[in-house]
Amino acid sequence: MSREHRHLSQPTSCRGQTTLAGLAIALVLLTAVTTTSVVLADQALVDATGNPLEQRHAESAASALVTDSPLTMADGTLSAERVNQTNASKLASAIPALRGTDFRVVVDDDVVATRGDINNTTGTTATRGVGLVSTRSDQISFAIDNDSRGSLDGRTDQLHIDVDPANGTTVRAVTVNDRVVLHRPTGVEGTHTVNVSTYADPTVGVEATGPAPAGQVTVSATIIERQPTRVEVTVDA
DSSP, X not given: OHHHHHHHXXXXXXXXXXXXXXXXXXXXXXXXXXXXXXXXXXXXXXXXXXXXXXXXXXXXXXXXXXXXXXTBOTTSOEEHHHHHHOOHHHHHHHOGGGTTSEEEEEETTEEEEEESSOOTTSSEEEEEEEEEEEEEEEEEEEEOSTTEEEEOSSBOSEEEEEEEEOTTOEEEEEEETTEEEEEOTTOOOEEEEEEOOSSSXXXXXXXXXXXXXXXXXXXXXXXXXXXXXXXXXXXXX
8 A cells, every 4th residue: 555655646746847847948938038029129129210329319318308407497397488598509518418419309399409400301309298387477456445356367486466555445464365475454565575376376365444445456476387298309320
């Protein structure tokens, strides 16, 4: 009985060894297939661009333009004002990947800088998505009465509020989006600067007292507008 038991256990061991060997072969094949796929993908990228050096320069320049360049601000967005003021010399000086090459930079479908003879059939292009920030001035005025308020068209982080009450009128408080930003029991007058949230368009109101509240409030601000845009860098190395 003991010999029969040993005889029956031998095929189980062989099957285990066979399974392990098969697993090892499968892993080798999987590794080979994965490696081949990566190589083929890299080769396809090179074949598509036709010039791997240009591709590296274009990708590096595109990344730099939206992260650390004369066009970017501290929050990682592009400044429309800086975009409008840039040129090829400034960009090449700040971005190593653009030095010694012909290139073209396009922001929001507008060519903002170009050097050399670049057209739609030459060079290699890399693209990045980024936020574009532009600013404009806005100002409103409204009369002081029992329900005085006015709204700016756009968002901002700072307001300049000029309160000019008529004789006999006391403006005890000024609110922005129903939050008190200026308060004085004896009356708020003159020009004041207040910081506000950029999460909503600001609506300014006043709380005034008097027999017949009158006067004027003027509010001015720099409106901040944000929009998604695309940066394209074409390099002809």
